[in-house]
Amino acid sequence: MSSEFQYIVRIAGVDLPGDKALAYALAEIKGIGVNTAYVILRKLGYDPHRLLGTLTEEDVEKISTALRNIESLGLPSWILNRRKEPATGADKHLxxxxxxxxxxxxxxxxxxxxxxxxxxxxxxxxxxxxxxxxxxRTGLTLGVKRGAAKQQEAKKGG
Missing domain, CATH: 4.10.910.10 (Ribosomal protein S13/S18, C-terminal domain)
Structure with missing residues (x-):
């Protein structure tokens, strides 16, 4: 446990709130959902419900390195967000x-x-x-034109 609580933690170039649980804080990174965060944290051996601000610098660096190279964690390919990439045919997670x-x-x-x-x-x-x-529908909003009979009726009744 870190002796100092961090309210803002930077992981993968994104500032994350330290007062959130690990899994939900990581889910604020584009490309990482809550389920993916749970899988990654369990694979790395961290409690997903632990507050992000309580991690040490080494823990933050370990998580950041794992996020940059998720394919190396040995996860099944269906978890990754870019399977069979058109250019290379490899499974990636961006x-x-x-x-x-x-x-x-x-x-x-x-x-x-x-x-x-x-x-x-x-x-x-x-x-x-x-x-x-x-x-x-996009563009200019147009109203409905009233018919001639309705306009005459409106003038008489008005």
Missing amino acids: ITSDLLLAVRGDIENEKKIKSYRGVRHMYGLKVRGQRTRTTG
Whole structure:
């Protein structure tokens, strides 16, 4: 246990709150969910319910190193977020800006090959099969024009 409680802990380039449980604090890192955090912490031998601010510098460094190289922990491939990456075919797990850049690259690739999903992304439409008749409308909001008979009736009654 560290003698000093840390309220802000930096792991993988992200400032995390020290007053949260380890698993939930790690879940604030882009690409790490609560379940993934539980699996990683149990594999490293840490209690997921322990407060992040109570860790020593060595513990923080050990967790940070493990997050940078999750594939080396020997986890099953279905836990990783980039299985069979298109470029290399390898199983990877990306976090923070690496994940954002990879997703953006995937979308740009789909636009380039003009796949159905790529075309939907290009036009700013729903991509995953949602209905678009009533939702997802963008642009200028227009009201409904009243018919001539309704306008006459409104003038007489008004």
